[in-house]
Amino acid sequence: MEWNKILSDKENKKRYTEYVNEWENKIHSFLEFDLDRQAPAQTAEQNVLESEKESATVRAAQLISGMPYAVKDNIAVKGYRLTCGSKMLKDFVSPYNATVIEKLNTVEAVPVGKCNMDEFAMGYSASSSALAATSNPRDLERSSDGCAAGVAAGIVPFALGSDTGGDVRQPASLCGIYGLKPTYGSVSRYGLVAHASSFDVIGVLSKELTIVESVFNLIKGKDEKDHTTAGYPLAGKSLSQKSVFGYLGGDIGLSEPVKQAYKNNIDILKAKGYGVKEVTFPLLEYVTPVYYTIAAAEASASLAKYNGIRYGYRSKGTDSPLELMKKTRREAFGDEVKLRILLGTYVLRSGMKEKYFIKAQKIRTKIIDEINSLFKSVDLLVLPVFPTTACKHNDAECGNRVQEKFTAIANLAGIPALSFPAGIYDNLPVGLQFLAPQYEEKLLFQAAEIIAKEIATAVPNAPGFKTIEEICTAGR
Amino acid sequence: MDKTIFETFIGLEIHIQLTTKTKIFCGCKNSFGDPPNTNICLGCIGYPGVLPVLNKEAVKKACLLCLAMNCKLNEKTFFERKNYFYPDLPNNYQLTQFELPFGVEGYVDTALPDGSIKRVRIHEAHLEEDAGKLMHEQNISMCDFNRAGTPLLEVVTKPDFKTGEEVEAFLLNFRRIIRYLGVSDGNMEEGSMRCDANVSINYIGKGLGRKVEIKNLNSSRHVRLAIHHEEQRQAKLIKAGETIVQETRLWNDDKKRTESMRSKEDANDYRYFPDTDIPPYIITKEFVSELNSMLVELPLTRRNRFISEYNLLLDSAEFLTEEKDKADYFEKACKEGADPQNAAAWIKGDVTKVLNREKMEILSSPLSIERFITLLDFVGKGKINGQTAKKVLDIIITENKNPEDIVRENDWEQVDDSGSLMPVVEKVLAENSTAVNQIKSGDMKPVGFLIGQVMKLSGGKADPKKVKDLVMERISAL
Numbered sequence: 001m002e003w004n005k006i007l008s009d010k011e012n013k014k015r016y017t018e019y020v021n022e023w024e025n026k027i028h029s030f031l032e033f034d035l036d037r038q039a040p041a042q043t044a045e046q047n048v049l050e051s052e053k054e055s056a057t058v059r060a061a062q063l064i065s066g067m068p069y070a071v072k073d074n075i076a077v078k079g080y081r082l083t084c085g086s087k088m089l090k091d092f093v094s095p096y097n098a099t100v101i102e103k104l105n106t107v108e109a110v111p112v113g114k115c116n117m118d119e120f121a122m123g124y125s126a127s128s129s130a131l132a133a134t135s136n137p138r139d140l141e142r143s144s145d146g147c148a149a150g151v152a153a154g155i156v157p158f159a160l161g162s163d164t165g166g167d168v169r170q171p172a173s174l175c176g177i178y179g180l181k182p183t184y185g186s187v188s189r190y191g192l193v194a195h196a197s198s199f200d201v202i203g204v205l206s207k208e209l210t211i212v213e214s215v216f217n218l219i220k221g222k223d224e225k226d227h228t229t230a231g232y233p234l235a236g237k238s239l240s241q242k243s244v245f246g247y248l249g250g251d252i253g254l255s256e257p258v259k260q261a262y263k264n265n266i267d268i269l270k271a272k273g274y275g276v277k278e279v280t281f282p283l284l285e286y287v288t289p290v291y292y293t294i295a296a297a298e299a300s301a302s303l304a305k306y307n308g309i310r311y312g313y314r315s316k317g318t319d320s321p322l323e324l325m326k327k328t329r330r331e332a333f334g335d336e337v338k339l340r341i342l343l344g345t346y347v348l349r350s351g352m353k354e355k356y357f358i359k360a361q362k363i364r365t366k367i368i369d370e371i372n373s374l375f376k377s378v379d380l381l382v383l384p385v386f387p388t389t390a391c392k393h394n395d396a397e398c399g400n401r402v403q404e405k406f407t408a409i410a411n412l413a414g415i416p417a418l419s420f421p422a423g424i425y426d427n428l429p430v431g432l433q434f435l436a437p438q439y440e441e442k443l444l445f446q447a448a449e450i451i452a453k454e455i456a457t458a459v460p461n462a463p464g465f466k467t468i469e470e471i472c473t474a475g476r
Numbered sequence: 477m478d479k480t481i482f483e484t485f486i487g488l489e490i491h492i493q494l495t496t497k498t499k500i501f502c503g504c505k506n507s508f509g510d511p512p513n514t515n516i517c518l519g520c521i522g523y524p525g526v527l528p529v530l531n532k533e534a535v536k537k538a539c540l541l542c543l544a545m546n547c548k549l550n551e552k553t554f555f556e557r558k559n560y561f562y563p564d565l566p567n568n569y570q571l572t573q574f575e576l577p578f579g580v581e582g583y584v585d586t587a588l589p590d591g592s593i594k595r596v597r598i599h600e601a602h603l604e605e606d607a608g609k610l611m612h613e614q615n616i617s618m619c620d621f622n623r624a625g626t627p628l629l630e631v632v633t634k635p636d637f638k639t640g641e642e643v644e645a646f647l648l649n650f651r652r653i654i655r656y657l658g659v660s661d662g663n664m665e666e667g668s669m670r671c672d673a674n675v676s677i678n679y680i681g682k683g684l685g686r687k688v689e690i691k692n693l694n695s696s697r698h699v700r701l702a703i704h705h706e707e708q709r710q711a712k713l714i715k716a717g718e719t720i721v722q723e724t725r726l727w728n729d730d731k732k733r734t735e736s737m738r739s740k741e742d743a744n745d746y747r748y749f750p751d752t753d754i755p756p757y758i759i760t761k762e763f764v765s766e767l768n769s770m771l772v773e774l775p776l777t778r779r780n781r782f783i784s785e786y787n788l789l790l791d792s793a794e795f796l797t798e799e800k801d802k803a804d805y806f807e808k809a810c811k812e813g814a815d816p817q818n819a820a821a822w823i824k825g826d827v828t829k830v831l832n833r834e835k836m837e838i839l840s841s842p843l844s845i846e847r848f849i850t851l852l853d854f855v856g857k858g859k860i861n862g863q864t865a866k867k868v869l870d871i872i873i874t875e876n877k878n879p880e881d882i883v884r885e886n887d888w889e890q891v892d893d894s895g896s897l898m899p900v901v902e903k904v905l906a907e908n909s910t911a912v913n914q915i916k917s918g919d920m921k922p923v924g925f926l927i928g929q930v931m932k933l934s935g936g937k938a939d940p941k942k943v944k945d946l947v948m949e950r951i952s953a954l
Contacts, residue, residue, distance in 0.1 A: 076525045089524070096518060098525060193524040198752035226527050227754050297749060301557045304568035305522040309619065321563040321610075321617055348559075348747035357749060 003157045003468050004066035007035060007110060012472045019471045020155050023464070027135045029150035031073050032080055033113035060214035061107045068112040069104070069215075070150045070159035074121055075202065076191035077101050077111045084193050085117040085129035088306045088313045088332040098191020099226070100160055100202050100219045107218060112156065115146030119334045120303060121162055121195040124170035124403075125391065128336040133393065136175060137462040138428060142390040145171035151205050152177050154465045158206035158215055164195045165291050166385070166407025168203035169419035173431020174390040176421045176459050178212045178448065180204045181407075183438045184414035185230050187216075188223035194302040196295035199411040207461075209452055212418070213445045233439050237379070239446035244275035245434075246378030252284065253405075255388040257425030262384055265422050265432055268454050269382070277378055283367050284405060290367065291408035293347050293360035300344030303337065364412050371413045372437075380447055381435040383409070385419045389428035410435055418444040420451055421459040429459060477711040483680045484707055485687075486643055486673055487599075487635035490650065491628050492660045493606065493668040494537045499625035500605050501528035501571065506627070508666060512611075512620035520608075520624045522566030527753050530555075534627035535578075535757065537659040538603040540767050541629060542579025544657055544774060545598045549764065550576045554756040559747045563617070564608035566624050574748045577602030578759075584633075586642075586649040587776055591790075594642055597634040604628050629659075635674065635684060640703035647671065647696040652775040656800045664695050671699055675706045677714070685710070686720040690734055692727045702727040706734055778803055786816035795824050801839045808845050814852050822852065826866055830873050842876035843869070850879045861939055864888045888937055897930070897938060901946045904929045905954075915951055923947065 006012050013035060024030060071077055074084045076094040078101075083089045101111060118128040125143040126134045136144035137153040144152075147159035148171035161168040163181035172179025181203045192202055204215045222231045247266050254262065270276050308314035308328030315327035333341070347356035374381065384406045410417035410433075418441075419433040436443040477484075499506050502519040519526040542549055553576045557569040582598035606626035611618045637643045651662035651669060662669040671693050676685035690706060693699045710720055724743075725734040773781070775797045782793035782803070797803045802823065809819045823838075827848075831841055851868060854860045860868065860883055871882050883889055904926055905912055911922035923944070930943045 074525075082524060084524070092524075094525075095523075096525075189525075190527050191525045225529060227529060228752070298752070300747075301559055301567075301569045301749070304559060304561065305524070305566065307561065307563070307568060309563050310521050310566070311523070322561070325561055325563070345747065348749055350745050350747075353747070353749070 003068065006468060006472070007066070007068060015471055016468075019466060023137070023153045023155055026140055027137050027144075027149045027153055028132045029115055029134050029144075029146040029153065029155065030070065030113040031083060031085075031116050031131055031146070034080075035068070035112055037079070037110060037112065056217050060217040063210065063214045064104070064109050064218060065107045066109065067157055068110045070113050070115050070147055070156040071101070071111050072117050072121075072145075072147050072159065072161045073114040074117060074162055074193040074195075075100065075160055076193075077114065080111070080114050082193065083114070083131060084121070085119045085126065085131055086332065086334070086337070087130045088328075089311075090131065090313065092312050096191065098202075099188035099223045101191065103219050104215075113150075115150055115159060115161075117146055118167070119337050120193070120299070121164055121167055121200075122299070122336050122340055124165075124167050124386075125174075126171075127393070128334055130334050135393070136390050137465070138175060139390065141392050142174075142428075143393050144175055144390065147205050148172050148175040148177060148179070151175070151207060152462050152465070154207075154461070154467065154471075157208065157468075158204060158211045160215075160219075161203050161205050162192055162195070163201050163203045163407075163411065164199045165295060165404045165411050168205060169385050169407050169417060169431070169433055170403075172205050173385040173419045173421070173433070174429065176424070176429030176431070176462070177205055177207045178209055178421070179419040179431075180212050180216055180441070180444070181410055181417045181419075182216060182220065182441060183416045184411075185228045186220045186232055186416070186439065186441070188219075188221075188226040188229050190223055190225035194298075196298035197302060198298060199291075199295055199408075201411075209420075209445060209448055213441075216441060236440050236442040239379075239443055239450075241273055242275070243379040243443075243447075244277050244377070245269050245447070246277050246279040246374055246381045248281060248284070248383065249278040252384070253387055254384055257389055257428070258384050258387060258430050261422045261425060261430040262382075262432060265451060265455075266382065268451060272450055272454075274450075279374055279378060279381070281370065281374070281409075283363070283370055284409075286363050287367065287405045287408050287412065288403075290360045290363045291404055291412060292343070293356055294364060296340045296344035297348050297357050298344070300341045300348065303333075303341060306332070308332075367409070368413045371409065371415065371435075375437045379436070380443055382447075383433050383435060385431045385433045389426065389430060406433070414438060416441045416444055418448055420448045421455070422451065423455055424459055477677070477707040481679060482677045482707075482711055482714070484638055484675065484677045484703075485635040485684050486637035486640075486675050486703060487687075488631075488633045488637070488643065488646075489672045489674070490631045490633075490647075491606075491670040492541070492631065492654055492662065494534055494627040494629055495658070495660055495668075496531060496533045496537060496627055498531055498533075500531050500534045500603070500627035501625055504625065506625075507622075508668065510622055512618070512622060515622045516624070520566060520621045522568075528571060528751075530754050530757070531627065534603060536767065536770075537657075538578050538601070538627070538629045539759070539763070540657055540770055541631075541654060541659050542582065542601050543764075543767055543771060544653060545579065545582040545584050545601065545631070547579030547582030547598055547601060549579055549759050551759050552576065552756050553578055553759070555751045555754050556748045557751045558604075560744045562607065564610045564619050564621070564624070566608065566621060570605060570607065571751055571754070572604030572630075573602035584646070584650065584653070585776055586646045587779070588642060588645050593776075594637075594646065596636045596646060599632040599634050601629055601631045604630060635676070635687075640700035640707075643673065643703060644696045644700040647699060649775065651696075652798060656772055656775060657770075664693075667694075671696075673699055673703060673706075675703055675710070676720070677707055677710045679714075685714075686722050688720065688722065688734075689724045690727055691724060691737065694729075698727055698729055701729075701732060702734055705732065709734065772800065775800075775803075782806075786810065786820070788816065788820055792820045792824055796820060801837060805838050805845065809848055812845055812849050814849050815856070818852055818856070819848075822848075822869075826869055830870055834873055836873065841873055843873055847872055847879055854879060854883065858939060859883070860888055861936075864936060887935075897934070897943065897946055898950075900930055900933050900938075901943070901950055904933065905947070905950055912951055912954070916954070 076098045078097045082094040116132045116134045126145045136142040147161040152175035168179040206212045220232045223229045307325040313332040318324040417435045419431045422432040434444045434447045505515045556574040559569045577600045579601040608621035608624040654660045654662045673690045674687045676687040678685035724737045779793045779797040
């Protein structure tokens, strides 16, 4: 049995549903799940694919065709709610499809549900969600974002997530799966609810590298509805034995398991005959403050539209529009969102803007310059994703903010990054990530393939995980 | 206000709604007066996940006006988010330009009523989106988002105006300019052109005073009145030794005075920062040359040319160049052979009168250039007299007919041969002996009456000059 056919067979669908329910009672990765939703009949859009005549795209279409998949609840799917993990949009049903959904519709992939997430994507483990608490299928005492948990539990073969500062790669690595953050502007943001517009990008999570690559090939490309998209260049670099991987040396604040995984994986690359080179990145400690300053500033404007006037939560018993807006926002936003809006408002106010926002923009430019100059001496970078393994529920210390420093680099610079399973340490998965120059996603997939061959057996599935084959044969 | 003690400084902020087919950031229709919330899409009402897509036509029209105002175009511009909460603002931030607007450092020349030319410097001009509208009914408020996303060009002048009259003349000229360019209809009553005035006064030679912003000015007349009122109010305060509060005031047209709306302390901190949904816009050389080819001769230049080229009086030239269509019509008629003086007189007089009555525009009316020239020709050659020509004009416009057909069908061709007129003259003279005697004794007053009688009997077709000659000839022979 394959994923592509699961929804068309009544018996299999029943067993699949049982499997999903079994997991969902434990991990709560979905906010909405509906197997009876079929992809709409295809129209003219299919011609786009045919006309592209790119063999990778054709293969991708065949692989993904008919697959069920999950969607983070900040990406619009017509008829599904679009809660963004917030009380503000708890009952808001999307009247339209994001461009990525339209593109996957053309191969008749089926969005079967919407995943729990941090409120307006502010976090990496859904712990700020106002609607549910999701557990990591590797260890139910630990937290996870819904997309990664659902994929790691085998509920869906892939999920579409969003990555603003690492929210695809971090949960993916903490659940032991792949997470791709594409080049900024390579995938349309139309239909992705904005957190911070200059960072946001839609990404892909899956246990299978080929699925990540195929889905990316299907959703990338220019979109007239998103000015920041560009046509994806057809020719990209390929990995060769001469390729050099850069890595960070010295104490970069990693926990013991992550430190070990980092070393082991670099050794694998070396053993396979690739060049590895220790590089320095002096601005590393500025990544988190710069990211927070700019992302919060952008979020303070992006989230201003939620005011109870046109849709979403509306406070009752107010007697003026101004009071209505104030009370609505006070009642429906959670603490993390309020904190970031306040922070963003602060760094933009007159008198402070020069000191914080403008300064952060200048450092961002320097970080981009530094990354670009690194790519003159190495082809890829290999970096940690998260300094520790998955945090326990409500572990405030574990969840402190400096943890975006490895992931937000790619968002600040708009470059692609792919987090990959790098081993199991103390029974928990550790992930690392490859970073490449803009539009060089192919390098990432090829590099991850090298590691996959070496450590596939070293990263077993989550306990209780079943393949779709196992799910379907279980009841017979 | 005593102008020997004080001087006034006035600067304007003018918002112009650009007449584009679609809105600035989406494909919705950009039109005025439709039922509420009919020209809206998900973007117009700030739905999550929808992105702005910049309308090139709006950019073109904005930059065209910048060039017409002699502005420099910034090579690279971008949009910024201006943050404030208001129920009719879909995203609760307005996309506008702040640091790098499209146009900077321009000027506009205006002819003042005394004949002098006033040059006003343009500080900058930037493109932005309009907000929706709030409507209040008893104790409920409603939002109409049809207007949300209408492209607006905000033009900011330097404080170069000295009087309300200068401002009024400028606004009339400015309105003509934007209509000439076809970038906006410039209707202040409907709000497609809105003007705020910054007014300050100070003792002569002391430089700018503390400025007060006046809003709610719905016509150029209101602007002038509000400035006058504000000058008086501020002068009185200064004379009494009080300081002017820097604030925003509203013009109350019923009470003919400005009223405080909010002081500077209550002003919003807009927290401008670059919007990254729309990448920076680069103005290329090709774009600028395309714009240059779209520029037209502006009203003031054209007026002066009409005076020198067609030998028109200032008054007529001013009238003809008010609207581009009218000026174009006039020039085309002249090119086709019409006498400029004659054409100007007709357009300024009866043509405009009839068109206004019929609520028609000159270019789209049944009075084609060809018909107009035929009409002028008939009069010039004496085929019909002036009075008949007016009737013919009326019929051309109201019934969409050719002048030659009208004259023929009504048998209006002028009669000027003595043979057919003399019997009528003799009849009239015989019936009005009192008048005839009066004239014979030297009192010429009844001549007009007698001519009128002959005209009446001839059905208006007689040539009045000929009739007069015949009447005088006949009386002197008696």
